[in-house]
Amino acid sequence: MNEVVAFWILSIIAIFGALVAVRKRNLIHGVFALLVFFAGLSGLFLLLLAEFIAAVQVLVYIGAVGILLLFAIMLTERVTGDDDRRVTSRGWFWGLVVTAAVFVVLLLPAIQQLPPPKAAQTIDPSVKELGHKLMNPYVVTLEVLALLLTAALIGAVTAAQGVRMPKEEDSPE
Amino acid sequence: MTLHHYLILAALLFCVGLMGAFTRRNAIVVLFSVEIMLNAANLNFIAFWRYSENPALLHGPLFTLFAIAVAAAEVAVGLALVIAVYRHFKTVDLESMDTLREE
Amino acid sequence: MSLEPLTLTDILIATVPLMLIFATLFAFTTWLERKALARIQNRIGPNKVGIPCTRIGLFGLGQPAADGIKMIFKEDIVPRGADRLFHLLAPILALIPAMLVLCFLPLNFPWIKNIQGLVKPFMLDGAVIFFFAITGLNTLAVFMAGWASRNKYSLLGGIRAVAQMVSYEIPLVLSAVIVVMMVGSLNAAEIVKEQADEYWFILSPWGFTAFVIFFIAALAETNRSPFDLPEAESEIIAGYFTEYSGFKFALFFLGEYIAMFAISGLAVTLFLGGGDGPGVTMNPEDQGLATEAFPGLSAVWFLAKIFALIAVMIWLRGTLPRLRVDQLMGFAWKFMLPLSILNILVAGFAWHAEQLDNTIITVITWVISFAVLYGAASGLNQLNRGKVRPREYKYAE
Numbered sequence: 001m002n003e004v005v006a007f008w009i010l011s012i013i014a015i016f017g018a019l020v021a022v023r024k025r026n027l028i029h030g031v032f033a034l035l036v037f038f039a040g041l042s043g044l045f046l047l048l049l050a051e052f053i054a055a056v057q058v059l060v061y062i063g064a065v066g067i068l069l070l071f072a073i074m075l076t077e078r079v080t081g082d083d084d085r086r087v088t089s090r091g092w093f094w095g096l097v098v099t100a101a102v103f104v105v106l107l108l109p110a111i112q113q114l115p116p117p118k119a120a121q122t123i124d125p126s127v128k129e130l131g132h133k134l135m136n137p138y139v140v141t142l143e144v145l146a147l148l149l150t151a152a153l154i155g156a157v158t159a160a161q162g163v164r165m166p167k168e169e170d171s172p173e
Numbered sequence: 174m175t176l177h178h179y180l181i182l183a184a185l186l187f188c189v190g191l192m193g194a195f196t197r198r199n200a201i202v203v204l205f206s207v208e209i210m211l212n213a214a215n216l217n218f219i220a221f222w223r224y225s226e227n228p229a230l231l232h233g234p235l236f237t238l239f240a241i242a243v244a245a246a247e248v249a250v251g252l253a254l255v256i257a258v259y260r261h262f263k264t265v266d267l268e269s270m271d272t273l274r275e276e
Numbered sequence: 277m278s279l280e281p282l283t284l285t286d287i288l289i290a291t292v293p294l295m296l297i298f299a300t301l302f303a304f305t306t307w308l309e310r311k312a313l314a315r316i317q318n319r320i321g322p323n324k325v326g327i328p329c330t331r332i333g334l335f336g337l338g339q340p341a342a343d344g345i346k347m348i349f350k351e352d353i354v355p356r357g358a359d360r361l362f363h364l365l366a367p368i369l370a371l372i373p374a375m376l377v378l379c380f381l382p383l384n385f386p387w388i389k390n391i392q393g394l395v396k397p398f399m400l401d402g403a404v405i406f407f408f409a410i411t412g413l414n415t416l417a418v419f420m421a422g423w424a425s426r427n428k429y430s431l432l433g434g435i436r437a438v439a440q441m442v443s444y445e446i447p448l449v450l451s452a453v454i455v456v457m458m459v460g461s462l463n464a465a466e467i468v469k470e471q472a473d474e475y476w477f478i479l480s481p482w483g484f485t486a487f488v489i490f491f492i493a494a495l496a497e498t499n500r501s502p503f504d505l506p507e508a509e510s511e512i513i514a515g516y517f518t519e520y521s522g523f524k525f526a527l528f529f530l531g532e533y534i535a536m537f538a539i540s541g542l543a544v545t546l547f548l549g550g551g552d553g554p555g556v557t558m559n560p561e562d563q564g565l566a567t568e569a570f571p572g573l574s575a576v577w578f579l580a581k582i583f584a585l586i587a588v589m590i591w592l593r594g595t596l597p598r599l600r601v602d603q604l605m606g607f608a609w610k611f612m613l614p615l616s617i618l619n620i621l622v623a624g625f626a627w628h629a630e631q632l633d634n635t636i637i638t639v640i641t642w643v644i645s646f647a648v649l650y651g652a653a654s655g656l657n658q659l660n661r662g663k664v665r666p667r668e669y670k671y672a673e
Contacts, residue, residue: 003174019189021205021209022205034209053215057215059409061212062409062416067442068249108181123223127462
């Protein structure tokens with residue numbers, strides 16, 4: 001019973017957050033709505049007993065990606081985040097049609113064709129087990145991921161730094 | 174709660190993200206939308222894992238963990254590119270960035 | 277772990293006393309801080325407010341209550357250009373994560389014992405990582421406050437706070453990693469139990485280094501002096517809460533102090549043995565529950581250790597000058613980060629040496645790791661010393 005109520009509340013929060021995030025004119029408000037969406041999703045992960053993933057979701061998405069997005073907006077838009085130009089793209093109508101088509105034609109039939117749902121098994125959520133799995137069968141994946149993150153770090157710094165400006169532009173006379 | 178509830182929720186969230194990517198002009202909002210789609214996929218992974226025959230294998234959380242790490246790298250590089258583009262074109266409007274030449 | 281349904285009473289028994297206790301301690305700490313700072317500066321500090329309608333002063337212990345009443349009745353001002361919604365939400369968002377993480381501290385209050393089988397807030401398998409995840413939300417509240425105020429000083433304070441908190445979160449987490457590595461668990465209760473069985477981690481060379489790094493980073497995370505640049509009144513008025521008054525300001529204040537308690541509590545859990553102390557025996561099978569000389573003794577030990585750390589924070593605030601922004605960033609990235617990474621390596625070797633269970637090897641490891649860490653710290657200090665230049669002024673002579 002509690003689980004059903006929690007599911008509905010969290011899913012409404014998640015959908016509401018996502019909708020506001022993609023449609024809000026003010027980008028800073030949009031980021032915070034996106035963070036509400038991430039938080040709702042983290043709650044859903046907890047409901048599915050994946051507590052480590054829920055913690056990582058909060059840590060990575062809300063703690064790191066959110067801050068990064070805020071900084072990017074402050075660097076590119078005006079500080080208030082208000083966008084008073086046209087925000088909708090030229091092909092918005094066809095975008096909506098394609099979105100609806102993806103949902104109705106692809107996703108719903110695919111979901112309905114699944115075998116009838118079973119009750120979930122009782123499981124014992126254990127971070128320790130996850131850690132063992134990461135260290136034993138998946139250690140190569142983990143290392144590759146570490147390499148990818150390092151490469152992304154260097155790439156991001158290089159891309160954002162751009163071409164170094166000549167020295168005289170730094171000090172106006 | 175059954176698996177279908179979670180799958181329909183994830184599909185809805187994915188479509189919200191798709192809608193955002195199709196209907197907004199701002200590059201950063203498009204990046205938001207991509208994140209929403211990725212997260213919807215993660216929800217699917219976790220839901221399938223929870224209702225699977227053998228959850229002790231932990232395939233769902235492991236895959237989600239890797240997906241989150243890749244998504245973090247993607248955001249970092251994506252935003253760096255947006256900033257680099259902004260420096261060049263002085264805008265992040267995707268529809269005005271339609272040339273490869275310097276103007 | 278089986279998920280038995282909780283009744284509302286159980287949840288309330290587990291959480292409400294926690295909030296009341298820490299709110300009371302907050303009031304007491306504000307008094308303590310004002311008193312201690314006053315003594316450091318050769319003043320007396322608040323000494324008038326005592327029992328109402330009498331002349332009994334009680335060393336000014338009534339001061340927090342008087343402050344609280346003043347805060348509640350003060351006019352709440354919102355700037356005309358401000359984002360009203362975010363201006364309202366920011367103080368709330370600052371308070372909630374700080375309150376929430378208190379649940380992850382392994383405090384053995386006697387009244388929790390009866391419902392331990394049901395309410396296990398701190399028995400979460402990933403308590404430590406949850407702690408860091410939720411503490412990180414504080415950054416967003418600070419940014420929100422700075423941005424919503426539409427005041428350039430607020431915005432500067434907010435940006436400073438975000439940069440500082442993001443930078444210092446890395447050494448903070450990396451030094452906690454050492455404890456997690458040594459214990460092999462993210463569970464707070466298990467970490468405490470391990471320390472009660474073996475030794476408090478602060479007593480080992482790597483543990484001591486990690487503790488010092490953790491404490492410095494914790495000072496920066498909670499915006500305490502000497503890292504209080506986000507609210508530096510001589511530079512940017514009051515930073516991100518320039519435009520806050522009345523009850524909203526009180527919420528920020530409360531959130532800041534609760535965050536101090538929470539992060540000191542984590543330091544106590546990770547390095548100072550949690551609720552361990554004379555008269556307390558940790559029961560291995562009971563997941564962190566303790567046998568105590570009298571009920572509540574381990575909670576008392578825990579709170580006493582927290583207060584010891586808070587006292588050090590107050591002492592530092594009274595004695596150290598504020599850092600400059602470039603010094604602040606340089607310290608995090610050029611000193612703390614390399615040292616904590618090296619510390620992880622040292623701790624890894626030490627863990628393997630301890631597995632051998634040989635006294636001589638253990639002693640040698642301790643000596644070597646002490647030498648390595650001391651050498652690295654002083655070497656980094658020497659390396660960075662030459663690079664701290666006097667400030668170059670752009671718009672002043």
